[in-house]
Amino acid sequence: MQITNQKMNAVVVVSPSGSIDATTAPELGAHIDDLVSHDDVKLVADFASVDYTSSAGLRVLLGAAKQTRAQGGDLRLSSVAPDVMKVLSLSGFTSILKIFDDTDSAVASFA
Amino acid sequence: MLSADIPALLDTLQDSYFEADPRGIITFANRAFFENLGLPGRESVLGRNFRRFTDGRSIRKLYQKFGELYRTGEPVERFSYFFKPIKGEARPGELSISPILQDGRVIGSRGLIRDISAHVQAEQDLRRAKNAAEAQAAKLRSVNRVAATVGQSLDLSVVLQSICVELTSIFPVRNAGVALITPDRQSMEVVAFHTPFVEERSALGLILPFEGNPSSQEVIRTRKPLVLQDAQNDPRSETLSDISRARGTRAIMIVPILSRGEAIGTVGMPAVDPFYEFSDVEVELAETIAGQIAAAVDNARLHTQTESALTVAEHDLEIGRQIQAGFFPERLPDVPGWEFAAEFTAARQVAGDFYDAFAIPNTDLIGFVVGDVCDKGVGAALFMVLFRSLIRAFSVDLESVERPRESLLRLIRSTNDFIAEYHGRSNMFATLFVGLLEPKSGVLHYVNGGHEPPAVVNAEGALVARLDPTGPAVGLFTGTPYRVQSHELAPGEFIVGFTDGTTDARSAAGEPFREERLLECLTNPWTSVHSMIFELSVELKHHIGSEPQFDDITLFAVRRKTSAASPSVHAICRKAMIGVVPEFRAFVESVAQYSGLSGDQTFALKSSADELCTNIVQYGYPDRDDGLLSLSIVVERDVLARIVITDDGVHFPPEEAAVPDLDAPLEERDAGGLGLHIARSQLDRITYSRTQIGTNELVLELDLT
Numbered sequence: 001m002q003i004t005n006q007k008m009n010a011v012v013v014v015s016p017s018g019s020i021d022a023t024t025a026p027e028l029g030a031h032i033d034d035l036v037s038h039d040d041v042k043l044v045a046d047f048a049s050v051d052y053t054s055s056a057g058l059r060v061l062l063g064a065a066k067q068t069r070a071q072g073g074d075l076r077l078s079s080v081a082p083d084v085m086k087v088l089s090l091s092g093f094t095s096i097l098k099i100f101d102d103t104d105s106a107v108a109s110f111a
Numbered sequence: 112m113l114s115a116d117i118p119a120l121l122d123t124l125q126d127s128y129f130e131a132d133p134r135g136i137i138t139f140a141n142r143a144f145f146e147n148l149g150l151p152g153r154e155s156v157l158g159r160n161f162r163r164f165t166d167g168r169s170i171r172k173l174y175q176k177f178g179e180l181y182r183t184g185e186p187v188e189r190f191s192y193f194f195k196p197i198k199g200e201a202r203p204g205e206l207s208i209s210p211i212l213q214d215g216r217v218i219g220s221r222g223l224i225r226d227i228s229a230h231v232q233a234e235q236d237l238r239r240a241k242n243a244a245e246a247q248a249a250k251l252r253s254v255n256r257v258a259a260t261v262g263q264s265l266d267l268s269v270v271l272q273s274i275c276v277e278l279t280s281i282f283p284v285r286n287a288g289v290a291l292i293t294p295d296r297q298s299m300e301v302v303a304f305h306t307p308f309v310e311e312r313s314a315l316g317l318i319l320p321f322e323g324n325p326s327s328q329e330v331i332r333t334r335k336p337l338v339l340q341d342a343q344n345d346p347r348s349e350t351l352s353d354i355s356r357a358r359g360t361r362a363i364m365i366v367p368i369l370s371r372g373e374a375i376g377t378v379g380m381p382a383v384d385p386f387y388e389f390s391d392v393e394v395e396l397a398e399t400i401a402g403q404i405a406a407a408v409d410n411a412r413l414h415t416q417t418e419s420a421l422t423v424a425e426h427d428l429e430i431g432r433q434i435q436a437g438f439f440p441e442r443l444p445d446v447p448g449w450e451f452a453a454e455f456t457a458a459r460q461v462a463g464d465f466y467d468a469f470a471i472p473n474t475d476l477i478g479f480v481v482g483d484v485c486d487k488g489v490g491a492a493l494f495m496v497l498f499r500s501l502i503r504a505f506s507v508d509l510e511s512v513e514r515p516r517e518s519l520l521r522l523i524r525s526t527n528d529f530i531a532e533y534h535g536r537s538n539m540f541a542t543l544f545v546g547l548l549e550p551k552s553g554v555l556h557y558v559n560g561g562h563e564p565p566a567v568v569n570a571e572g573a574l575v576a577r578l579d580p581t582g583p584a585v586g587l588f589t590g591t592p593y594r595v596q597s598h599e600l601a602p603g604e605f606i607v608g609f610t611d612g613t614t615d616a617r618s619a620a621g622e623p624f625r626e627e628r629l630l631e632c633l634t635n636p637w638t639s640v641h642s643m644i645f646e647l648s649v650e651l652k653h654h655i656g657s658e659p660q661f662d663d664i665t666l667f668a669v670r671r672k673t674s675a676a677s678p679s680v681h682a683i684c685r686k687a688m689i690g691v692v693p694e695f696r697a698f699v700e701s702v703a704q705y706s707g708l709s710g711d712q713t714f715a716l717k718s719s720a721d722e723l724c725t726n727i728v729q730y731g732y733p734d735r736d737d738g739l740l741s742l743s744i745v746v747e748r749d750v751l752a753r754i755v756i757t758d759d760g761v762h763f764p765p766e767e768a769a770v771p772d773l774d775a776p777l778e779e780r781d782a783g784g785l786g787l788h789i790a791r792s793q794l795d796r797i798t799y800s801r802t803q804i805g806t807n808e809l810v811l812e813l814d815l816t
Contacts, residue, residue: 021696022689022725052696054721055789059782066777083714090792091785092773 003031011042011107017049020057029060032075036064041073044106048079058091065097074098078106127194127204127224130211133181135161138219147226149197161222166193166201176208177220184210184217194224202228253281254396257403267411271303274404279307281400282364282393284380288314289368289404291376292331297321299376326365331374336366336398338389361385366397370405378404428489432460435492438499442707443468444477446550448675451479452640452705454648454666463491463541464610464663465499471509477548478506481562481608481667484541485584494530494539498585501526502545509547516556516595519547523558523585523593530586540586544578544608546669553600553671558593560585563611570603570673572636578606605640605670607633612662619656638680638743640668641705645698646683678745681705687728687738687758695742696721699754706746712813715793716744719811720754722786723797726768731760731807747815754811762807764799 001024006013012035016028035043043064050057064075076098080088088094100106118141121128127144131137140156148164150156156164165173169192176187186209193201204224211219257277271289278287286306290299298320304313321328330337341361362382367374378401382389443451453466463484471478480502484491505522509515523545530540542562548555559565561584564577582593600606609629616624632650637643644666651664672679681702685691699720703713724740732738738760746752769784791797796812 019693019696021721022692022729052718054718054725055782055785056725058785062777062780062782066780069777083718086714087718087789090789091771096777096780 001027003028005035007040008107009111011044011110012040013044013046013103013107015046015049019052020050020060021052021054022056025054025056025060028057029063032060032064033067036067036071039071041068041071042110043068043073043075044100044103044110045075045077046079046103046106047077047081047084048103050084051081053084053087055087055091058087058093061093061097074110076100076106076109078103126226128221129156129161129224130219130221131161132219133217135177137161139221144224147196147202147224148194149199164194166195168201169193176206180208180210180220181217184212184215186210192224202226203231204228253277254399254403257400267407268303270407270411271404272305274400274407275303275305278378278380278397278400279305281396282380282389283383283387284364285383286311286314287378287380289376289378290319290327291368291408292374293318299327302376327377330365330367330377334367334369334372334374336364336394338394339363339365340386340388362387362389364389364394364397366394366401368401368405368408370409375405375408428460431489431492432457435461435496438467438496439465440468444470446470446477448672449477449548449550450640450670450672450679452644452666452668452670454644454664456648456660456664458612458660458663459488461489461492462663463487463495464612464665465495466608466665466667467499467502468667469503469506471506471547473510475550476509476515477550478502478509479546479548479667479669480543481565481610481665482541482543483562483610483612483663483665485539487662490537490539494534494537494541497530497534498526498541498543501529502543515547515549516597519545519556519558520593520595523560523582524591527560527585527587527591527593528589531589531591534586540584542584546606546608548669553602554597555600555606555669556595556597558582558595560593563609563614565606565608566630566633567598567600567604567606568633568635568637569601570636572634574630574634575604600669600671602671603673605637605643605668607640607643608665608667610663610665612660612664613651613666615662616651616655616664617658617661618654619658622654624651624654637670638682640670641679641702642681642683642698644668645681645701649694678747680743680745682741682743684739684741687732687740687760688736689725689728691740692721692724692728695724695740698742699744702744702746703752706748706752708746708752708815712752712815715813716752716754716811719790719794719797720756722790723756723809723811726763726786727756727758727760727807727809730763731758733761735760749815751815752813756809756811757806759806762801765797765809766799 001016001018003014003016014032018024020028032043045061061075068075078100079102080099098109100109121141124141124143127147128141129137129144130139137156137159140153145153145156162170162173172190172192176190180187189205189207192204192206194204195201204226206222206224208220208222210217211221257274275287275289278284285308286304288301289303290301293300298318301314301317301319304315319327326337326339339362362385364380366378368376368378378397439455443453451468455464455466463486466481468477468479482498484494484498502522505525508521509518543560544557544562544565546555546557557578559578559580560582561580564579566574567576567578569575576598578596578598581596583591614624614626614629632647633643647666683695683698685694696717700713700717703716720742724742727740738758741757743755744752765787768787771781771784771788790811794811795814798810800808802808
């Protein structure tokens with residue numbers, strides 16, 4: 001799994017790529033933990049290049065949202081593919097996570 | 112009589128000596144004093160105030176120092192001082208003064224001036240030389256920076272722009288502009304421009320016509336630099352004179368940009384000082400930099416040409432790939448009691464390998480082909496298309512069911528003769544295995560034209576036959592003889608055709624995959640050829656690793672099911688560890704797609720299999736790492752898809768798992784039980800049982816009705 005960061009003002013856009021499952025989720029989790037430990041708590045997870053996620057990926061997103069919100073930030077999602085959206089809505093995550101059509105609007109939502 | 116000799120002695124000094132009264136009137140001066148001032152004799156200085164021979168900038172200091180002398184009665188330490196000769200520049204000196212005392216009272220002063228102008232001159236020369244050397248070094252650094260810029264970027268406008276910036280720092284110019292000859296060769300266009308002065312307007316994009324502009328014409332024609340001292344009025348810059356006037360340009364240097372001996376443009380630089388004269392060294396330096404500009408332009412133009420040529424070639428190849436993909440069967444035949452599977456991976460965008468499988472119209476016969484056209488790339492791809500089309504075209508002849516063997520023989524002969532006769536000059540040929548299957552009897556008629564012998568494996572996983580060549584490669588000579596052979600497939604038996612790209616597939620260490628290993632993989636009691644090919648592909652992928660694929664890889668398999676009514680059982684087995692989860696998921700996806708399921712159905716199966724396999728490997732083996740996990744799928748068309756996951760881990764009925772609260776706010780949300788919930792919400796049934804031999808069996812069912 002490849003993960004890139006891009007800082008846009010106070011917001012960090014995290015862009016993972018590929019499939020997020022039990023084998024790759026720990027890497028994404030560690031990546032986000034690292035950002036939060038450096039006080040980057042306004043995060044956008046840009047899912048444009050994520051073609052699949054299992055509950056292991058949801059667990060990471062849930063943990064990240066809890067952590068960032070506790071510190072006055074948030075984790076927001078953008079550009080979610082239909083297969084990933086399906087898992088999000090089956091798990092009731094669409095009501096607890098803020099999801100945007102594109103990264104720009106997700107970043108702008110923090111302003 | 113020492114004192115009588117003193118004036119004579121003082122006249123021998125090179126330094127100026129004088130005595131003055133308290134008002135500053137000179138009462139005595141030695142020879143050097145008046146000579147250093149350029150005066151004819153002593154009388155021209157005696158009785159005159161010392162101040163008169165002092166340069167304006169030192170007067171103030173002079174009063175201060177003499178004041179000190181009269182106040183303290185002590186000598187004043189040497190100080191620097193400019194004296195003023197009668198003609199020419201003031202000269203630097205060092206003056207030391209002391210009091211003339213009488214009865215303890217200061218009645219006058221005496222002073223000694225050392226002319227240090229020679230010394231100062233030397234120092235100035237040295238500083239000038241040092242500055243010149245530094246300037247030269249700075250210019251060299253600039254040239255190097257320009258060279259580095261040229262090498263760094265292929266974006267011409269960026270390169271030229273930074274060169275202009277460098278030019279303005281090297282030369283005392285108001286601006287630097289690069290103009291290139293336009294394609295119509297009628298004018299030049301300013302493509303890069305820089306000025307350090309904010310008030311100066313940019314000339315970027317300005318078109319400078321050649322007509323009536325002899326200066327540009329001259330530079331382009333002679334390929335030599337030109338320095339105009341009065342651009343506003345010089346007839347050689349007639350059309351430019353308006354622009355020059357508007358811009359206040361007078362002195363301007365124009366240097367040609369030469370590419371392979373031809374002028375392709377100019378660099379123009381007007382001096383900041385309208386009357387500045389560019390030195391030969393500067394013109395030479397400008398020419399050097401113009402050479403680098405030419406290199407940058409050449410580089411960029413070459414790059415653009417190569418890029419566009421490459422893009423066109425890549426685009427063409429991609430179209431070729433798409434067209435060729437259309438020559439592979441979109442779906443494999445659907446025949447009760449039989450299953451087909453194939454795998455094809457091209458080494459390049461277009462390939463010489465191919466397989467085909469098709470129902471013969473008006474019969475219940477199935478034809479199939481595995482082929483390998485000699486050579487690789489576009490040529491091989493064109494012939495692949497030709498071979499495949501000829502076989503399809505000549506297969507119409509197979510409609511006469513009575514004599515399938517004769518028809519098959521005619522097909523291969525016609526194909527061979529057509530290629531050999533009409534394409535003989537290309538020296539292209541193919542190894543072909545062409546099969547004609549009678550599904551009812553299970554008899555396979557075949558011609559093997561020089562191809563790798565397909566393997567036949569029975570229900571128990573034993574190799575029962577190799578279908579050896581029955582003639583040479585196809586397309587070599589007209590009239591080549593071929594024979595037809597037949598083999599009857601028993602229930603559960605399958606036949607696998609492959610190309611040499613499979614056995615020759617190289618690992619990073621250069622090791623080929625080898626036929627032995629291929630046969631080892633094949634000789635297992637496979638319950639589906641799809642599973643067999645999936646596993647074989649995984650093995651091949653592991654073997655090749657990240658190496659570029661050496662040759663096209665083609666696998667094609669036909670299996671006679673154990674009973675005509677039973678659906679195929681696709682199965683996969685792995686060591687129970689987290690790393691295998693993606694392979695299980697990929698397997699389920701491939702079977703679902705192979706079985707023609709919809710996107711939603713495919714996703715439901717693969718996502719459920721992922722979640723449940725993950726749970727098993729994470730919780731089923733708390734203190735073991737030798738567990739086994741197996742998964743099988745059966746798809747009954749339009750009825751049901753069933754996945755059975757078997758493991759030998761701890762007993763864990765899914766109903767004992769946590770049930771997530773999907774309505775809780777984020778802070779109270781827990782991720783436990785989510786995986787099972789995702790599977791449950793997409794499937795129709797999940798049942799769990801503990802078998803008598805102590806394994807767990809999870810059955811996942813999705814209705815397809």
